[in-house]
Amino acid sequence: MSAMKVCVLFRPLNSKELSEFGDAVSVQGINSESFIIKDEKEQEFDFTFDRVFYQGSEQADIYEFLALPIVQGALEAINGTIITYGQTGAGKTYSMEGPSIVDCESKKKGLLQRVVDGLFEAIMNSEKPSKYTIKLSMVAVSNSAEALQSLSSGIANRAVGETRILRLFLTKFGKLILVDLAGSEKVEKTGAEGKILEEAKTINQSLTALGKVINAMTSSTQGKPTHIPYRDSKLTRILQDALGGCSQTALLCCCSPSPSNSSESLSTLRFGARAKHIKASVHVSCKEDIDNIKDATVYPNVDESRERILAKLRERMTAEDVQLLEKLLVLEGIFFDPNSVDEIEEAYEDVTSRTISSLHKAVEELNTGVEKMRRENAALKTSLKASEEFYQHQLERRSLCLIL
Numbered sequence: 001m002s003a004m005k006v007c008v009l010f011r012p013l014n015s016k017e018l019s020e021f022g023d024a025v026s027v028q029g030i031n032s033e034s035f036i037i038k039d040e041k042e043q044e045f046d047f048t049f050d051r052v053f054y055q056g057s058e059q060a061d062i063y064e065f066l067a068l069p070i071v072q073g074a075l076e077a078i079n080g081t082i083i084t085y086g087q088t089g090a091g092k093t094y095s096m097e098g099p100s101i102v103d104c105e106s107k108k109k110g111l112l113q114r115v116v117d118g119l120f121e122a123i124m125n126s127e128k129p130s131k132y133t134i135k136l137s138m139v140a141v142s143n144s145a146e147a148l149q150s151l152s153s154g155i156a157n158r159a160v161g162e163t164r165i166l167r168l169f170l171t172k173f174g175k176l177i178l179v180d181l182a183g184s185e186k187v188e189k190t191g192a193e194g195k196i197l198e199e200a201k202t203i204n205q206s207l208t209a210l211g212k213v214i215n216a217m218t219s220s221t222q223g224k225p226t227h228i229p230y231r232d233s234k235l236t237r238i239l240q241d242a243l244g245g246c247s248q249t250a251l252l253c254c255c256s257p258s259p260s261n262s263s264e265s266l267s268t269l270r271f272g273a274r275a276k277h278i279k280a281s282v283h284v285s286c287k288e289d290i291d292n293i294k295d296a297t298v299y300p301n302v303d304e305s306r307e308r309i310l311a312k313l314r315e316r317m318t319a320e321d322v323q324l325l326e327k328l329l330v331l332e333g334i335f336f337d338p339n340s341v342d343e344i345e346e347a348y349e350d351v352t353s354r355t356i357s358s359l360h361k362a363v364e365e366l367n368t369g370v371e372k373m374r375r376e377n378a379a380l381k382t383s384l385k386a387s388e389e390f391y392q393h394q395l396e397r398r399s400l401c402l403i404l
């Protein structure tokens with residue numbers, strides 16, 4: 001089984017598509033996993049995914065297949081990520097949030113509401129609900145309604161068109177990330193100008209970076225470690241855990257079934273097909289990590305959490321290096337929440353990369369210095385040789401005079 005669960009959703013035809021093409025569709029279902037799609041030239045392409053949700057599918061079915069195992073995993077300390085991908089208007093936000101986060105008919109609730117409800121329900125039904133704390137980016141929330149209200153107001157404050165990333169942290173347990181990616185269509189098709197064009201370009205850059213990461217992860221390397229360019233964009237950095245770490249990830253590729261959008265749908269499906277090939281082997285270390293987390297004792301206060309993080313760093317570095325790193329973090333003005341292992345790791349990564357680049361700079365300077373000294377040395381040798389020849393010549397002349 002692939003490490004990433006990849007599903008496809010075909011939303012219902014919208015009124016524009018219906019008026020232009022009637023009820024014509026480019027998709028022909030084979031079964032719940034496979035279908036055929038025709039491009040503009042009527043060429044057929046067949047695809048198979050973990051599950052295909054055709055027009056008229058229930059939001060509850062998508063949640064149960066795609067997200068429920070991730071919610072259950074979060075309670076078992078496995079990080080989870082759910083991503084919706086596809087062109088503008090393909091149904092990403094509808095799948096994630098339904099028509100509205102709060103005040104939503106229960107049948108139409110999206111993945112977000114169902115994940116939050118599912119999480120609180122599982123916690124309330126657990127033997128010891130008090131051992132769980134849920135944080136929404138860093139704000140503690142105590143029930144589903146409070147969480148959804150905060151998410152709803154947070155979402156209302158975001159610009160339309162950008163990628164929305166929602167993070168839910170279960171302190172001491174898993175972290176859940178829900179990502180509603182920005183539209184994946186080509187910039188030209190949006191007809192964007194000015195500020196919107198600039199925004200579209202940034203979106204394209206982060207989607208390109210995501211594509212590059214997935215390509216790097218799925219390229220055959222014949223046993224050689226491949227460089228995965230996670231740091232190329234904020235999006236791929238945030239998704240680093242989801243794509244390469246100890247995590248369960250689900251990707252919902254949202255498509256229009258209309259022939260008018262077949263080329264964009266095909267590009268979304270090809271992206272999904274590529275993501276499906278991310279090897280399960282990148283998750284091999286997961287089991288051990290999860291067992292370690294499960295076995296770990298509960299750390300009730302900040303000092304103990306900090307100690308746990310430092311202990312983790314000590315495993316990789318000498319005590320002296322850890323002390324230096326602590327000092328460096330303060331000097332560099334990198335502040336972090338001592339409760340969050342992720343943040344300290346990010347800070348650690350930042351310091352490491354900065355240290356590496358200063359080392360690179362120092363090596364470059366040294367090389368320049370060495371080169372300069374080499375040139376000076378060569379020049380000295382040449383002038384020494386010239387002096388030797390001069391004196392030799394003088395000596396020979398004097399000897400000649402003496403003989404004469």
Ligand SMILES: Nc1ncnc2c1ncn2[C@@H]1O[C@H](COP(=O)(O)OP(=O)(O)OP(=O)(O)O)[C@@H](O)[C@H]1O
Nearest residue numbers: 011012086087088089090091092093094095182183
């Ligand atoms: N499964 C669905 N059932 C009914 N209506 C849907 C469904 N999916 C999408 N729609 C409708 O299609 C329209 C566009 O959907 P949506 O806003 O989710 O697109 P999107 O992919 O998030 O676009 P953008 O990238 O612009 O955010 C909305 O009016 C939404 O109500």
